[in-house]
Amino acid sequence: xxxxxxxxxxxxxxxxxxxxxxxxxxxxxxxxxxxxxxxxxxxxxxxxxxxxxxxxxxxxxxxxxxxxxxxxxxxxxxxxxxxxxxxxxxxxxxxxxxxxxxxxxxxxxxxxxxxxxxxxxxxxxxxxxxxxxxxxxxxxxxxxxxxxxxxxxxxxxxxxxxxxxxxxxxxxxxxxxxxxxxxxxxxxxxxxxxxxxxxxxxxxxxxxxxxxxxxxxxxxxxxxxxxxxxxxxxxxxxxxxxxxxxxxxxxxxxxxxxxxxxxxxxxxxxxxxxxxxxxx
Amino acid sequence: xxxxxxxxxxxxxxxxxxxxxxxxxxxxxxxxxxxxxxxxxxxxxxxxxxxxxxxxxxxxxxxxxxxxxxxxxxxxxxxxxxxxxxxxxxxxxxxxxxxxxxxxxxxxxxxxxxxxxxxxxxxxxxxxxxxxxxxxxxxxxxxxxxxxxxxxxxxxxxxxxxxxxxxxxxxxxxxxxxxxxxxxxxxxxxxxxxxxxxxxxxxxxxxxxxxxxxxxxxxxxxxxxxxxxxxxxxxxxxxxxxxxxxxxxxxxxxxxxxxxxxxxxxxxxxxxxxxxxxxxxxxxxxxxxxxxxxxxxxxxxxxxxxxxxxxxxx
Numbered sequence: 001x002x003x004x005x006x007x008x009x010x011x012x013x014x015x016x017x018x019x020x021x022x023x024x025x026x027x028x029x030x031x032x033x034x035x036x037x038x039x040x041x042x043x044x045x046x047x048x049x050x051x052x053x054x055x056x057x058x059x060x061x062x063x064x065x066x067x068x069x070x071x072x073x074x075x076x077x078x079x080x081x082x083x084x085x086x087x088x089x090x091x092x093x094x095x096x097x098x099x100x101x102x103x104x105x106x107x108x109x110x111x112x113x114x115x116x117x118x119x120x121x122x123x124x125x126x127x128x129x130x131x132x133x134x135x136x137x138x139x140x141x142x143x144x145x146x147x148x149x150x151x152x153x154x155x156x157x158x159x160x161x162x163x164x165x166x167x168x169x170x171x172x173x174x175x176x177x178x179x180x181x182x183x184x185x186x187x188x189x190x191x192x193x194x195x196x197x198x199x200x201x202x203x204x205x206x207x208x209x210x211x212x213x214x215x216x217x218x219x220x221x222x223x224x225x226x227x228x229x230x231x232x233x234x235x236x237x238x239x240x241x242x243x244x245x246x247x248x249x250x251x252x253x254x255x256x257x258x259x260x261x262x263x264x265x266x267x268x269x270x271x272x273x274x275x276x277x278x279x280x
Numbered sequence: 281x282x283x284x285x286x287x288x289x290x291x292x293x294x295x296x297x298x299x300x301x302x303x304x305x306x307x308x309x310x311x312x313x314x315x316x317x318x319x320x321x322x323x324x325x326x327x328x329x330x331x332x333x334x335x336x337x338x339x340x341x342x343x344x345x346x347x348x349x350x351x352x353x354x355x356x357x358x359x360x361x362x363x364x365x366x367x368x369x370x371x372x373x374x375x376x377x378x379x380x381x382x383x384x385x386x387x388x389x390x391x392x393x394x395x396x397x398x399x400x401x402x403x404x405x406x407x408x409x410x411x412x413x414x415x416x417x418x419x420x421x422x423x424x425x426x427x428x429x430x431x432x433x434x435x436x437x438x439x440x441x442x443x444x445x446x447x448x449x450x451x452x453x454x455x456x457x458x459x460x461x462x463x464x465x466x467x468x469x470x471x472x473x474x475x476x477x478x479x480x481x482x483x484x485x486x487x488x489x490x491x492x493x494x495x496x497x498x499x500x501x502x503x504x505x506x507x508x509x510x511x512x513x514x515x516x517x518x519x520x521x522x523x524x525x526x527x528x529x530x531x532x533x534x535x536x537x538x539x540x541x542x543x544x545x546x547x548x549x550x551x552x553x554x555x556x557x558x559x560x561x562x563x564x565x566x567x568x569x570x571x572x573x574x575x576x577x578x579x580x581x582x583x584x585x586x587x588x589x590x591x592x593x594x
Contacts, residue, residue, distance in 0.1 A: 018418075120299065123298075123575045124299065124567070124571050124574070125533040125571065127530075127536060128533050128567060128571070131536065131551070132303065132555075132563075135307075135310060136306050136307070208422065212422075215424050216426065219424075219426055219540070220537060220552055235424075235427060239430070239541070242433065242434060249427070250434075253423075253430075253431065256424055256427065257419075257422050260421070260424075261418060261419065264418050264421055
């Protein structure tokens, strides 16, 4: 990690209260995902017909589901799905949305065509667009990641564009142009580099949104397919047992809430650290 | 002003046509079509399959189907459902009230709670009020609304035995039953949207409170309430109005999932069922109508925007 990155991290975790909380929650979820095989008490896919729908107890801290699978193990393994989906969809969104926004902000000729295309994507309600894309690509986790990533592109492109425009007006950019930097160099080394702060903050917020979107898609049966241990898919199956086995609905939801809250806290903290103009 | 509204109106209509075109081609890229789904449980000869495709008009060249769809759309004809054979527009119109009711009721609740809470947090910045309200805002952004709805359902079924908010009835037939069914999903959506409105109100009001004209308002001895509500809020309203417009899109998406939870027969549920059945005309129609609502809301927001702040009229 660069020295600057370490400095930001230190200020984030020590300097801001929300940043610290975000770090703790995200750290918790990441640990669960990485250490899942070590900390999960049971195999999340092992069915046990003798222990179907048993309520939380000493053997099964969060109870078992309708196939007798341990809910705690499935919740722990579910963090892998959520983090994976979050990471991939944010990556897709950044890889396409940021360059588009950057180009639109720096090129007068391409600004209109790109941003009008974004307007068209923006006129679909967000989840609806994801649902339709998944319907086209077919249900499944990979396709939900692509769908969630695409859904985020217009928002990110708009944000990058407005940031690029405001950075392009700075004196140091004029200075770079004046000393004869090439266009590409100005865009990559001056404009993009000075837009990273806002992109990092947005990535964190998008990560939170991606986890929520994956849960919604899986809940509708369009995301992770059984027997995958995904929080959304678990909630979807739990619906049938809402009254007789409420624990099936409670814990995956709490897990979603904790991880989304973590990334939202982190986003707020990062904004405080990276964007001093917004600090109050 | 009129020219601005006219220009925005034309662009909105173009957007709807573009959305309709995108959805048309997207739907036709779906791997298995309606005939495959219909025959998934029974064997049919390839001749039968072809005949059925012919019957649904799927055998025709793509550009002919596309022309039919767009010209129908312009005339307000969304075609016939593959599954029920009834006009899609009629199906959607019968389901739209439930969806709109949930979204609008939710957004109304969100505005009524979010703005005052946001103002309270801004006025009492860094006090216990602010410190309590802020995490509430982040919590709202972090709870999946469909999960919140299920949790409320569990709690209510324990607290009030016999509470069974299933079975949607139109408002004008039985208002009480209607509200009982709609209240939970509307509240669940409201909680999410309220959090966002609250956060934006807080930061926007805070920004305005630092302005010089607020200082002069205070200096001339206005009561604090007048300063905040008449001078600050009015100038802080722009980002809030934008957010309310954008949020309605999020809520329109959110009801799709909530309608599944509460078994409310809305457009979202119609759409999800149609996707599973590959009922192209219904998928196309529902998407266009939902996006159309969103585009219309955005149009209204933009017009409101220029009405609130005359400087924006371009």
